[in-house]
Amino acid sequence: MSEAQLAEARTTKTPVAGWYGLEPEDDAQIEDPYPLFKALRETQPVNLTPEGGWRMTRYDDIQQLLRRSRSGMRLTNGRIPGQTDDIPGAGIFMLMQDPPTHTRLRKLVKKAFTPRAIEAWRPRIEKITDELLDQVAGQGEMDLITDLARPVPATLICELLGVPSEDQGDFTQWTADATHGLLTLRGLGDEAMQKRVEVASISLLGYFNDLITKRRLDPGDDLLSVLISAEEDGDKLDPLELLSQSIGLLIAGFETTIGLIGNGLTTLIRHPEELEKLRASPDLAPSTVEECLRYSGPILATIRILHEPAVFGDFELPTDAEVVAFLAAGNRDPEAFEDPERFDIARYASGRDTAPHLSFGGGVHFCLGAHLARLESEIAIRRIVERFDQMTLVNETTEWGRSLFRVPGRIPITFREVN
């Protein structure tokens, strides 16, 4: 914001710090955070917390923060708030960087994530999904997480990176644990979590080091080989950057996709009329995935740090203010979405005009894996709905996993195989 714009927008209101009904670590947040988000959006949409951070819940404010404000992932002095230096290489992942370093890293990694490169994986994802469904088809019961939502992204990311199938078990466990590094890097999380992150990070580092050495000697057409050879104007990723981006991609892409498939299917089963609509019109699968992302996405929030003062709602936020943007709250803002509490799988069908959801973030850090996440989820959701009907949740409430994100640990269902 320029000085003139700021002067014009400046208000004299002083924020009253509070949690306004949405306490951190509140268990209700995971099962059904939406009533809490609604209350916060209605009472204190731009909110100063007792800990000195800021939170946002309105769609327009979040879009302004992510896409139009001068902000980043680091303080203006270049540091990550609360950063401890325990995890080697962790702060080098692009999501922790500001331009120009971020721009440079993203440009190099982007080469492996073009829509065309991702679309080429479609037949393989279909095959993986069908084989998984074959294994449970005759049983009439399955766990949506163990039997589908986890092995689809796990198998795929391992194949994308060229990880041999016998290592996939260890590899996926380390990835799940290392995901919490996004918290511990900021000095958060208890001792047991910090220990798990440390062990997992060291194991992943060692594993990737060996894998990268092998790929350098014998390149293939996997993503790691693409990253090793990615070059832009004579620039390449150095070894630590390569290692950090590879591990970061895993962490960013694994649990999140499990969450999208798991939450998406749970939501569909809870809305049988929408499920039947999808069965009748499989072309609605891409729109269904977008609506699942809007309605019950796996990542509730992202973070930005202001690099200059900016006015949001009634308040002027200072330089270096740390702001949590509740993407999931913006996704249900009635100012942006018609009937936002309604789960409507045709909301994003072609020809309909609706605001994009916020679940992949926005601006320069917009999720780089969005095409891949959409493709995996579209295929998994479409295929299970085509092949199984009478899907019923065994438990009414979801059993949540030990994840940083909103990811179920188990979703037992019963079903009938469609003949």
Ligand code: HEM
């Ligand atoms: C449903 C699945 C996924 C969701 C909901 C999701 C969501 C997000 C969000 C919210 C961000 C932060 C954006 C911001 O702060 O503006 C992000 C960043 C990122 N995601 Fe995803 N993601 C998903 C899957 C994936 C996958 C499959 C990959 C790759 C394998 C991936 C790679 C990344 C990367 C590299 C970034 C950092 C981008 C940057 O800093 O420029 N994500 N994602």
